[in-house]
Amino acid sequence: MRRESMSPCGFVKWFDPDRGTGLISQDGTGPDIQAxxxxxHDKGPHMRPGDRVLxxxxxxxxxxxxxxxxRPEGSRSHHGPGQDSDGQAP
Structure with a gap:
């Protein structure tokens, strides 16, 4: 196992809490990363699509x-563009 780089940033593309797996899209270029x-590290709510992560x-x-x-310091979970806290469009 080899650690490639430290603390890239991206967002959760999808996450299935029942299976405990998902994908993170990196900012800029690069392949999606298995999560x-x-x-x-954060033991709060499960990751949701659109959450910013390091x-x-x-x-x-x-x-x-x-x-x-x-999650980046001071960052709150968001649920994707145009959605409010319950995941519905306003």
Whole structure:
């Protein structure tokens, strides 16, 4: 296992709390990164689509994986463009 880079930023593309897996889209260019519930540093609510996150990238035999997933300081969870706190469009 090799740690590639420290603290890239991106957003949660999707996350399935029942399976404990999802994808994070990196800011800028780069492939989507696999995310697992065990790698979430913040023990608050589950990640939701549109949440901004910081993470470390690890490369292992399965490919790229996000580790140490956390929200940027002062950042609140948001639920995607044009949605309010219950995930519905205003």
């Amino acid at each position: 697992e519930v065990r790698a979430i 993470f470390d990238i690890t490369h292992d035999s399965a490919g790229l994986r996000a580790d140490n997933i956390r």
